[in-house]
Amino acid sequence: xxxxxxxxxxxxxxxxxxxxxxxxxxxxxxxxxxxxxxxxxxxxxxxxxxxxxxxxxxxxxxxxxxxxxxxxxxxxxxxxxxxxxxxxxxxxxxxxxxxxxxxxxxxxxx
Amino acid sequence: xxxxxxxxxxxxxxxxxxxxxxxxxxxxxxxxxxxxxxxxxxxxxxxxxxxxxxxxxxxxxxxxxxxxxxxxxxxxxxxxxxxxxxxxxxxxxxxxxxxxxxxxxxxxxxxxxx
Numbered sequence: 001x002x003x004x005x006x007x008x009x010x011x012x013x014x015x016x017x018x019x020x021x022x023x024x025x026x027x028x029x030x031x032x033x034x035x036x037x038x039x040x041x042x043x044x045x046x047x048x049x050x051x052x053x054x055x056x057x058x059x060x061x062x063x064x065x066x067x068x069x070x071x072x073x074x075x076x077x078x079x080x081x082x083x084x085x086x087x088x089x090x091x092x093x094x095x096x097x098x099x100x101x102x103x104x105x106x107x108x109x110x
Numbered sequence: 111x112x113x114x115x116x117x118x119x120x121x122x123x124x125x126x127x128x129x130x131x132x133x134x135x136x137x138x139x140x141x142x143x144x145x146x147x148x149x150x151x152x153x154x155x156x157x158x159x160x161x162x163x164x165x166x167x168x169x170x171x172x173x174x175x176x177x178x179x180x181x182x183x184x185x186x187x188x189x190x191x192x193x194x195x196x197x198x199x200x201x202x203x204x205x206x207x208x209x210x211x212x213x214x215x216x217x218x219x220x221x222x223x224x
Contacts, residue, residue, distance in 0.1 A: 038151070043217055044215050049210070086151055092210055096165055096209065098155065
């Protein structure tokens with residue numbers, strides 16, 4: 001089992017809809033959770049981080065963490081075509097170890 | 111003004127060759143990383159250096175050798191290149207202790223081994 005798992009997609013949503021991206025992780029002592037966005041041919045960029053259970057909102061983005069279920073998600077409200085990208089979930093475990101998921105490809109259809 | 115830069119951007123070479131990728135950051139960060147991203151977008155950390163000291167060394171063939179001449183530079187040398195080494199290699203940096211929370215990635219080097 002991989003440390004971090006994501007549906008590879010592609011996930012397609014119409015413009016203006018809510019896009020929901022999910023991530024599960026296997027290590028129960030995982031400490032910190034991150035969402036990166038990667039446009040095609042570009043490098044990953046950090047868009048959200050979350051450290052405790054519950055929701056964290058930043059503009060149109062909401063990260064949700066449920067440590068009991070080992071689940072972290074990213075909601076994108078009012079999706080725009082410019083949100084079309086691959087979204088990578090990353091998890092930091094003890095020490096300096098961290099792992100990335102394989103990413104979910106999102107396409108927002110105008 | 112580029113924060114994290116890598117050279118070259120593209121590298122095409124034949125099996126068996128030895129090649130290097132260079133990385134430099136001008137952010138004043140203490141920690142630098144090398145990642146490999148395969149064709150399925152799986153991003154895996156290879157190495158991490160903190161102030162020229164190796165702190166993460168994942169299971170990577172010993173044909174890969176990082177070198178950090180100073181804390182602003184982390185180069186990656188690859189010996190005896192194989193087809194499976196074809197990937198995009200990203201360099202990244204962060205302030206000490208920030209890890210993923212404050213990591214800046216370089217533009218990537220697309221390595222193609224033929």
